[in-house]
Amino acid sequence: MTSDFMGPPWQADWTKEAEDGRNTLPAAAQAWVDAARAELVTVQDPYFRGIDKAADLPAGMSVEPVQSTRPGGAHVIYFDHGRGWLRYVFTPRTADPQIVIDECIWL
Known part of the structure; x- marks a missing residue:
């Protein structure tokens, strides 16, 4: 990364499907999701x-x-020792860099 880009905290947006997936999880799993998102941003x-x-x-x-x-494409952050994951893409634009989370799974 170069100094031309803004630094953290990054903006994180959820697709509707990923957000719905997160909202249906039990509270303990939602806490893991929130912790993983906090690491990303x-x-x-x-x-x-x-x-x-x-x-x-x-x-x-x-x-x-x-x-x-x-290596510059979609990534997965695993949480809860691999029981769940968030798939995301980071767009390092000079103006308004952001993370888009498009999948939220917990088994």
Whole structure:
């Protein structure tokens, strides 16, 4: 990332489907979702690029790209030790950078 972009906290938007998925979860799972979202909006690089960048995530959370061949594409943040995840895309625009969460799953 360059200094041309605004820094955290990032704006995070939910698709209707992802928001509905979050709202149907039990309270404990919603707390995990909220914690994962908080990590995304406060980290310097929401794609956690670089060696050991995700090491500061709380226990039970990890991040990886959806496709290893597209490191700048959609990513998944896993929470609750892999029982749930948020799929998201970060758009690092100079004006109004944002995270769009398009899937929220908890098993």
